Amino acid sequence: xxxxxxxxxxxxxxxDLYAKVTGAATxxxxxxxxxxxxxxxxxxxxxxxxxxxxxxxxALATPGVVGxxxxxDLKDLFPRFGHIVPDxxxxxxxxxxxxxxxxxxxxxxxxxxxxxxxxxxxxxYEELDAVMTAGDALADGAPLVHEEFYRAATDESFAAMAAxxxxxxxxxARDNVAHTVELEWGDVDAAFADAHLVVENERVHYxxxxxxxxxxxxxxxxxxxxxxxxxxxxxxxxxVRTDLARIFDLPLSRVxxxxxxxxxxxxxxxxxxxxxxxxxxxxxxxxxxxxVLDVEESIYTTRADSADVTVRSAFDAEGRIIxxxxxxxxxxxxxxxxxxxxxxxxxxxxxxxxxxxxxxARGRSVYTNTSPASSYRGFGxxxxxxxxxxxxxxxxxxxxxxxxxxRRRNLVRPGEEILRGKRGIDADxxxxxxxxxxxxxxxxxxxxxxxxxxxxxxxGAFPVSTAQIRLQVDGSVLVLSGSTEMGQGSESALxxxxxxxxxxxxxxxxxxQSDTGTGPYERTTGASRTTTLAGLALQRACTEAKQxxxxxxxxxxxxxxxxxxxxxxxxxxxxxxxVPFGEVISRWFGAAAGEVTGVGLVRREGVTQKxxxxxxxxxxxxDVEVDPDTGAVKVRQxxxxxxxxxxxxxxxxxxxxxxxxxQGLGGALFEELIYDGxxxxxxxxxxxxxxxxxxxxxxxxxxxxxxxxxxGPYGAKGAGEGTLNPMAAAVAGAVAKAIGRWPxxxxxTPERVWRLMNDLPEEDGE
Amino acid sequence: MADGGELGRTVRANVNGTEVSRYxxxxxxxxxxxxxDLGLTxxxxxxxxxxxxxxxxxxxxxxVSACTYLAVDIDGRKVETVEGLADGDTLHPxxxxxxxxxxxxxxxxxxxxxxxxVALLRRNPDPSEEDVKEYLDGNICRCTGxxxxxxxxxxxATRMREDGHV
Numbered sequence: 001x002x003x004x005x006x007x008x009x010x011x012x013x014x015x016d017l018y019a020k021v022t023g024a025a026t027x028x029x030x031x032x033x034x035x036x037x038x039x040x041x042x043x044x045x046x047x048x049x050x051x052x053x054x055x056x057x058x059a060l061a062t063p064g065v066v067g068x069x070x071x072x073d074l075k076d077l078f079p080r081f082g083h084i085v086p087d088x089x090x091x092x093x094x095x096x097x098x099x100x101x102x103x104x105x106x107x108x109x110x111x112x113x114x115x116x117x118x119x120x121x122x123x124x125y126e127e128l129d130a131v132m133t134a135g136d137a138l139a140d141g142a143p144l145v146h147e148e149f150y151r152a153a154t155d156e157s158f159a160a161m162a163a164x165x166x167x168x169x170x171x172x173a174r175d176n177v178a179h180t181v182e183l184e185w186g187d188v189d190a191a192f193a194d195a196h197l198v199v200e201n202e203r204v205h206y207x208x209x210x211x212x213x214x215x216x217x218x219x220x221x222x223x224x225x226x227x228x229x230x231x232x233x234x235x236x237x238x239x240v241r242t243d244l245a246r247i248f249d250l251p252l253s254r255v256x257x258x259x260x261x262x263x264x265x266x267x268x269x270x271x272x273x274x275x276x277x278x279x280x281x282x283x284x285x286x287x288x289x290x291x292v293l294d295v296e297e298s299i300y301t302t303r304a305d306s307a308d309v310t311v312r313s314a315f316d317a318e319g320r321i322i323x324x325x326x327x328x329x330x331x332x333x334x335x336x337x338x339x340x341x342x343x344x345x346x347x348x349x350x351x352x353x354x355x356x357x358x359x360x361a362r363g364r365s366v367y368t369n370t371s372p373a374s375s376y377r378g379f380g381x382x383x384x385x386x387x388x389x390x391x392x393x394x395x396x397x398x399x400x401x402x403x404x405x406x407r408r409r410n411l412v413r414p415g416e417e418i419l420r421g422k423r424g425i426d427a428d429x430x431x432x433x434x435x436x437x438x439x440x441x442x443x444x445x446x447x448x449x450x451x452x453x454x455x456x457x458x459x460g461a462f463p464v465s466t467a468q469i470r471l472q473v474d475g476s477v478l479v480l481s482g483s484t485e486m487g488q489g490s491e492s493a494l495x496x497x498x499x500x501x502x503x504x505x506x507x508x509x510x511x512x513q514s515d516t517g518t519g520p521y522e523r524t525t526g527a528s529r530t531t532t533l534a535g536l537a538l539q540r541a542c543t544e545a546k547q548x549x550x551x552x553x554x555x556x557x558x559x560x561x562x563x564x565x566x567x568x569x570x571x572x573x574x575x576x577x578x579v580p581f582g583e584v585i586s587r588w589f590g591a592a593a594g595e596v597t598g599v600g601l602v603r604r605e606g607v608t609q610k611x612x613x614x615x616x617x618x619x620x621x622x623d624v625e626v627d628p629d630t631g632a633v634k635v636r637q638x639x640x641x642x643x644x645x646x647x648x649x650x651x652x653x654x655x656x657x658x659x660x661x662x663q664g665l666g667g668a669l670f671e672e673l674i675y676d677g678x679x680x681x682x683x684x685x686x687x688x689x690x691x692x693x694x695x696x697x698x699x700x701x702x703x704x705x706x707x708x709x710x711x712g713p714y715g716a717k718g719a720g721e722g723t724l725n726p727m728a729a730a731v732a733g734a735v736a737k738a739i740g741r742w743p744x745x746x747x748x749t750p751e752r753v754w755r756l757m758n759d760l761p762e763e764d765g766e
Numbered sequence: 767m768a769d770g771g772e773l774g775r776t777v778r779a780n781v782n783g784t785e786v787s788r789y790x791x792x793x794x795x796x797x798x799x800x801x802x803d804l805g806l807t808x809x810x811x812x813x814x815x816x817x818x819x820x821x822x823x824x825x826x827x828x829x830v831s832a833c834t835y836l837a838v839d840i841d842g843r844k845v846e847t848v849e850g851l852a853d854g855d856t857l858h859p860x861x862x863x864x865x866x867x868x869x870x871x872x873x874x875x876x877x878x879x880x881x882x883x884v885a886l887l888r889r890n891p892d893p894s895e896e897d898v899k900e901y902l903d904g905n906i907c908r909c910t911g912x913x914x915x916x917x918x919x920x921x922x923a924t925r926m927r928e929d930g931h932v
Binding site: 013016026027029486489684 | 772791793801806807808809810811812813814815817818820847848849851852857861864865866868870871872873874875876877880898899900902903904905906908909910911912913914915916
């Protein structure tokens with residue numbers, strides 16, 4: 001069969017795009033049930049302060065206001081959320097921990113009324129000393145962001161991925177360290193003592209970033225008759241359901257979380273955001289409540305962890321790595337959210353896809369009085385690879401090797417372990433390197449400054465996926481999946497897999513996604529897992545459905561099952577013409593009615609036993625030109641290699657890769673959230689500058705390497721994050737070559753590059 | 767949108783070829799009017815500062831940011847939104863080209879890109895790559911990396927010139 005694939009590996013047009021170009025596609029922000037009230041959040045005006053009093057009478061008197069909820073109204077609920085550490089207050093309890101934290105929720109008949117009333121809620125504060133940087137937070141005697149110590153969620157799948165939190169014993173927190181992770185093997189000290197060359201990069205800084213999914217966080221909640229129905233912009237509806245069920249002490253079966261099309265996700269819509277706020281609004285008023293954040297509120301809701309990393313590597317005389325040592329500090333903001341996992345991934349991903357015989361990597365995730373950090377595309381890999389790869393470039397320069405040669409000498413070979421005891425690398429990085437080198441070097445000019453970056457991410461997240469397939473009597477097919485369509489094209493890719501497995505036309509397949517009330521469980525839509533894990537579950541569902549049809553056909557035709565062959569689109573009975581699925585179903589039920597459901601399950605067993613389920617590699621290179629007068633960086637060439645095993649839809653893979661690479665260029669050249677005092681100076685899209693059309697590289701080459709080496713359908717692996725991950729490192733390496741100085745932070749704004757060129761500090765006041 | 771106590775006035779406008787008349791609050795934006803009063807939810811809102819281009823619609827043929835354009839100001843004017851582009855089941859050449867070139871992923875920015883592209887092609891039926899980039903530089907897309915959008919606009923322009931599309 002493998003050489004006769006017709007529905008996968010071909011660039012089919014994505015079905016969701018038709019509804020999206022006409023304006024007919026429904027996003028959460030378009031959902032408004034009859035009788036919906038509108039909510040507005042009253043937010044903290046301090047970074048760290050005790051709440052002494054909240055006056056809501058004047059606000060309640062505003063025409064159209066239905067209710068105002070504050071933390072003390074939630075005493076009968078579990079008033080916090082958090083999938084690893086349930087430390088995140090729905091509404092600030094007792095004190096606020098960052099500027100912009102929700103303090104009260106106003107619910108009114110119209111958005112205007114809610115906005116007017118929100119401005120009339122008076123919150124009185126007693127200001128507390130704040131810790132605005134990780135350095136401040138780690139200082140002796142620093143004020144505590146959290147006085148309480150929160151036990152981590154007991155879910156073993158998170159325990160398997162994240163480090164255990166600092167155990168305390170007496171229930172109180174001792175410092176602002178939220179989590180620590182340590183990874184060590186070999187004899188690092190001995191290796192450094194024996195080294196031919198030791199190369200160090202001190203305190204390389206990766207900035208706080210905002211993913212800017214263009215649809216801001218929003219949700220509609222309807223709590224009635226002991227049931228909660230939420231429609232939201234959640235990538236992981238099943239994880240949100242768990243948080244909501246705990247808040248209201250409801251069975252999972254009475255919490256329904258539905259997710260229509262997402263206006264961008266990129267990891268930033270992972271886990272719970274505004275759903276608890278909308279839900280308490282509905283719980284308090286008994287009516288559906290809609291809450292739509294604006295972009296400034298969204299920026300204060302979730303950002304990426306910033307990182308300060310110090311790295312030291314030891315090399316032998318041939319340029320081979322003999323040891324690496326990393327110290328990672330993440331500024332994780334006021335609440336843990338996914339930062340424990342971001343930290344674990346930063347530690348796992350910082351040292352790169354290299355043979356590292358001796359390793360010591362230590363990481364700390366630190367609470368500060370800044371906005372909470374959580375997931376953003378590739379998390380951990382961008383933060384870790386900037387210092388890690390810059391350090392490799394610096395070593396190459398000192399060893400007299402070029403960027404490609406030092407990696408040829410150190411990249412892991414197919415099957416070799418990167419993390420001890422984990423799945424060996426399921427990619428051919430040397431093959432990818434040669435593709436990258438050919439592309440960039442064949443278009444290089446005399447003054448080219450080429451920088452490259454390599455990453456490997458232990459991707460795929462924890463393998464818990466389920467899928468259902470429902471064969472209909474008319475020959476059409478319904479695929480049910482809990483994976484969210486957030487723009488990545490899963491709706492189309494899942495349809496292709498089902499069509500291929502069943503041997504039916506693509507048009508016969510419909511896909512329904514992400515509804516915890518009616519669809520099957522999917523743990524997350526993140527870590528590039530859908531094609532691999534949801535795809536595997538779907539393949540298994542198809543297999544089960546086909547087996548059921550064979551059994552039914554045996555009964556219908558009065559033959560042993562062995563005489564019935566499963567063929568594309570139906571069954572073959574002896575030498576009769578093919579009997580389509582629908583006809584078998586119809587004859588078995590004895591009516592033009594009924595259906596057959598196939599279920600597919602994926603867990604940690606068989607091909608997905610070993611973690612990670614697959615490695616997502618990042619292989620990128622850029623060729624840059626620096627304006628000597630202004631420091632502006634222009635990208636002449638952008639080259640990427642997607643090592644995806646098998647591309648279900650090659651055009652979609654290329655689109656994901658260029659998109660991820662472009663976001664990576666944003667972090668490398670433009671994007672950075674900047675705190676000055678208690679609040680951000682640039683929480684808006686005027687001052688937070690993202691890549692625009694005129695920033696497009698002059699030459700773009702998005703290559704796909706297909707070697708069938710993944711565990712997913714047809715040898716596929718996940719895609720979509722890889723090309724973001726090493727982009728900052730590649731750009732910083734290229735700029736270093738262009739100007740002869742080593743950057744210590746991104747984004748490489750014109751001012752920063754100009755300062756470097758003129759031997760000035762990269763920041764004012766340093 | 768208008769509630770008790772809201773100051774407002776009645777506006778009459780032509781929206782996608784249909785004459786409409788509604789009482790709107792003075793502080794209603796055109797985006798709120800289109801989405802909440804007329805149910806034309808194809809127009810999206812993002813930055814609310816006129817820099818992302820998501821909410822772009824055409825008023826009397828010129829692109830405006832519906833997030834900050836007041837609804838009362840459309841009185842007597844002609845408004846075009848993404849819902850008015852297709853001719854029945856036949857997509858506008860720009861819509862067709864966006865699908866074929868994978869010029870969108872999440873699709874949230876797409877209505878704005880389409881309306882800006884309509885305005886561009888009316889002014890310049892044969893834009894160079896640089897023309898497209900310059901005209902659409904005020905529209906942000908976070909998914910595609912832009913290149914497919916440039917290709918889609920040029921493909922549509924070619925087809926429209928060949929077909930004499932206006």
